[in-house]
Amino acid sequence: MKDMPDHPDAPSASDAPLTLKPEHRLDLPPTDPHLSAAGDAVKRRTERRAGGGDAATETATAPPAGETAEEPVARTPGDGMRDTAIRGPGAITIEANAGETIPKRPTPPPPGRGTGGGGGQGPGFHRRLGPENFGESLRQGTAAVRRNLGLVMVLTCATNLLILAIPIYLFQISDRVLTSRSIDTLVMLTMVIVGAVLLQAVLDAVRRFMLMRTAVEVAVRLGAPVLSSAAHASLSGSSREYQTLGDLQQLRSFLVSGTLISFLDVPFAPLFILAIFLVHPHLGAIVVVTALVLLVIALVNQKMTEKPFAEANLAQSKANMHLESMARNSQIINAMAMIPEAVTIWGREVAASLTAQVRAQDRNIVSAAVSRAVRLLTQVALLGWGAYLAIEGEITGGMVIAASIIAGRALAPIEGAIEGWNAVILTRAAHQRITRLLTGSRLQFERLRLPRPEGRLDVERLLYVPPGTKQVVLNGIGFSLNPGDTLAVIGNSGAGKTTLGKMLVGSILPTSGSVRLDLMDLRNWDPRQLGENLGYLPQDVQLFPGTIKENIGRMRADATDEQIHRAAVLADVHEMIALLPQGYETLVAADGAPLSGGQKQRVALARAFFGNPRLVVLDEPNSNLDAAGDKALAHAIEQARENGITVVVITQKPALLSVVNKIMLLTNGTVTLFGEREKVLAQLSRQAAPGPAIRQDKGPAHV
Numbered sequence: 001m002k003d004m005p006d007h008p009d010a011p012s013a014s015d016a017p018l019t020l021k022p023e024h025r026l027d028l029p030p031t032d033p034h035l036s037a038a039g040d041a042v043k044r045r046t047e048r049r050a051g052g053g054d055a056a057t058e059t060a061t062a063p064p065a066g067e068t069a070e071e072p073v074a075r076t077p078g079d080g081m082r083d084t085a086i087r088g089p090g091a092i093t094i095e096a097n098a099g100e101t102i103p104k105r106p107t108p109p110p111p112g113r114g115t116g117g118g119g120g121q122g123p124g125f126h127r128r129l130g131p132e133n134f135g136e137s138l139r140q141g142t143a144a145v146r147r148n149l150g151l152v153m154v155l156t157c158a159t160n161l162l163i164l165a166i167p168i169y170l171f172q173i174s175d176r177v178l179t180s181r182s183i184d185t186l187v188m189l190t191m192v193i194v195g196a197v198l199l200q201a202v203l204d205a206v207r208r209f210m211l212m213r214t215a216v217e218v219a220v221r222l223g224a225p226v227l228s229s230a231a232h233a234s235l236s237g238s239s240r241e242y243q244t245l246g247d248l249q250q251l252r253s254f255l256v257s258g259t260l261i262s263f264l265d266v267p268f269a270p271l272f273i274l275a276i277f278l279v280h281p282h283l284g285a286i287v288v289v290t291a292l293v294l295l296v297i298a299l300v301n302q303k304m305t306e307k308p309f310a311e312a313n314l315a316q317s318k319a320n321m322h323l324e325s326m327a328r329n330s331q332i333i334n335a336m337a338m339i340p341e342a343v344t345i346w347g348r349e350v351a352a353s354l355t356a357q358v359r360a361q362d363r364n365i366v367s368a369a370v371s372r373a374v375r376l377l378t379q380v381a382l383l384g385w386g387a388y389l390a391i392e393g394e395i396t397g398g399m400v401i402a403a404s405i406i407a408g409r410a411l412a413p414i415e416g417a418i419e420g421w422n423a424v425i426l427t428r429a430a431h432q433r434i435t436r437l438l439t440g441s442r443l444q445f446e447r448l449r450l451p452r453p454e455g456r457l458d459v460e461r462l463l464y465v466p467p468g469t470k471q472v473v474l475n476g477i478g479f480s481l482n483p484g485d486t487l488a489v490i491g492n493s494g495a496g497k498t499t500l501g502k503m504l505v506g507s508i509l510p511t512s513g514s515v516r517l518d519l520m521d522l523r524n525w526d527p528r529q530l531g532e533n534l535g536y537l538p539q540d541v542q543l544f545p546g547t548i549k550e551n552i553g554r555m556r557a558d559a560t561d562e563q564i565h566r567a568a569v570l571a572d573v574h575e576m577i578a579l580l581p582q583g584y585e586t587l588v589a590a591d592g593a594p595l596s597g598g599q600k601q602r603v604a605l606a607r608a609f610f611g612n613p614r615l616v617v618l619d620e621p622n623s624n625l626d627a628a629g630d631k632a633l634a635h636a637i638e639q640a641r642e643n644g645i646t647v648v649v650i651t652q653k654p655a656l657l658s659v660v661n662k663i664m665l666l667t668n669g670t671v672t673l674f675g676e677r678e679k680v681l682a683q684l685s686r687q688a689a690p691g692p693a694i695r696q697d698k699g700p701a702h703v
């Protein structure tokens with residue numbers, strides 16, 4: 001979610017009011033005939049407060065007095081929305097005339113197959129995404145890379161052969177043209193060689209183009225699968241899986257690097273060596289010995305640098321993770337003056353990484369220097385011994401120079417491979433991590449499309465032992481809820497309430513036991529269809545960067561204004577949003593600004609109710625709410641019950657107990673009380689003498 005791009009239409013702080021376009025406004029129903037009885041109840045309450053009439057609708061759309069977002073705000077009392085005009089200096093005028101002249105948001109894409117999908121009012125809200133086989137994506141991506149590299153290899157072969165043109169030219173000039181003094185031969189030779197050199201340049205460019213496109217293909221083919229499987233994997237692990245996207249970047253960089261070109265050229269080194277052997281076996285032997293020496297240097301270099309490079313990379317990834325957490329908690333760090341400590345911890349990791357890097361690079365530089373010296377000495381040996389052979393009359397002067405050039409060509413890629421060895425190690429590790437992630441990802445296959453669930457929830461013998469621990473967090477939990485039931489889960493801190501809530505929405509999987517929605521185990525629902533029928537408000541509320549309406553609409557492109565408005569009404573947050581200067585179009589930053597904690601929680605509540613889900617789990621939804629927010633939340637739960645939505649609300653505050661019909665008391669991961677509200681409350685009050693099960697400091701101690 002962190003990587004969610006900023007909203008493309010997001011105006012900057014300064015130009016936000018000026019760039020507001022008509023199509024960006026939420027298209028609110030002026031008289032909302034589709035509103036449920038619950039929605040009407042909100043309107044009636046608003047009407048009572050505002051003095052009745054059209055004022056109710058005005059409350060929903062018009063900015064409050066003193067609003068400065070749009071320049072002139074023409075509002076005629078009594079006419080309400082009909083006469084509301086918002087004009088920006090850019091001559092954009094939004095006329096809200098009974099909803100007729102407001103341009104519609106793009107109509108949602110055509111519905112998918114069938115009608116049994118998720119929530120919302122429109123048919124076919126659920127669209128099939130098709131099976132997601134990440135292992136198969138990897139296989140296809142690898143096959144595409146292999147295919148491209150195969151073609152690149154053919155081009156590499158041609159370029160390497162054409163490179164021989166220059167030494168051959170040299171050899172021909174000195175040994176044939178200069179001796180025969182034939183201008184015709186010189187012209188012909190020059191023309192052929194110019195053609196060969198130009199062709200070589202073109203082929204070299206083409207192979208580089210192809211490598212660049214291969215890198216792009218890797219990103220295109222594997223980007224989405226890597227991100228999707230990282231998201232799936234992070235369900236049972238940490239958010240570390242998301243770093244695999246960085247590995248993909250490493251893979252792409254390597255594909256366009258000079259190191260890969262060197263590696264591609266290495267197989268042709270024997271060809272050049274053969275050419276030198278043809279000139280003279282002594283010269284060939286010198287180059288072979290040099291190549292072997294360079295190979296030994298490369299192996300020694302690999303051995304010497306492998307460990308420090310691995311240490312450097314590990315420390316660097318720790319430093320990056322620390323940096324991420326600093327960015328996430330920047331307010332806490334600032335407020336409590338923790339910057340020096342945070343920087344010290346980061347500095348420690350970076351220092352460790354740099355130290356290891358310096359150690360590795362030192363060895364790398366020594367190896368590179370030694371191999372360069374060996375190569376240059378080889379040139380000297382070739383020229384010197386070649387000159388001796390020429391004096392002896394075994395070869396010509398042209399042959400000596402040609403052999404020297406070819407030797408340089410044979411040894412250069414070996415040297416390049418040595419210098420780029422670190423990149424190879426990094427890329428190999430990155431490739432292994434990507435392979436592990438994609439092949440280890442569960443097959444997200446297409447599942448039977450079921451009728452829209454009613455909201456019956458059955459929890460059977462839930463046991464949860466977090467992976468890697470022996471702590472039993474949930475132990476033998478079982479209960480059932482009928483559609484429209486509202487259950488409050490109470491219990492002390494650490495009792496397992498949040499864990500249970502996560503399990504009810506399938507965000508963590510039980511060690512054993514099952515959670516069933518309309519008799520079907522959550523694991524067997526089509527994930528997309530299930531998600532659309534579930535609403536979840538986590539304890540730690542996070543909004544996505546974007547507008548309020550995008551957040552309520554779960555960032556879906558096909559979310560209609562009506563669905564967004566309906567969710568807001570159902571969650572009883574429409575009034576709160578309407579009072580914001582930019583209403584539903586208010587831009588929310590990654591940290592939730594400019595919304596307050598309570599407002600954020602209420603927008604997230606509307607997001608949970610988006611699409612008219614059948615089961616909603618709210619984890620401490622009132623932890624940031626004021627009295628009005630508490631009231632709205634209670635009202636939202638009542639409305640949900642009227643709409644037949646099954647609601648599970650985890651709470652530490654007794655205030656919400658009055659609006660639920662069932663209560664469960666969790667103690668150390670087991671259900672100690674469960675049943676109808678009155679019965680559980682009666683039992684609780686009987687046991688209450690030594691200390692009630694829910695916190696007394698957050699509300700009246702009447703339970």
Ligand SMILES: Nc1ncnc2c1ncn2[C@@H]1O[C@H](COP(=O)(O)OP(=O)(O)OP(=O)(O)O)[C@@H](O)[C@H]1O
Binds near residue numbers: 497
């Ligand atoms: N992934 C995990 N690894 C280890 N322990 C875990 C894990 N998840 C939960 N726990 C433990 O399970 C227990 C229950 O945690 P949970 O967050 O569900 O409690 P809670 O009832 O929601 O508490 P609170 O009211 O304070 O939010 C805690 O002791 C917690 O440390």
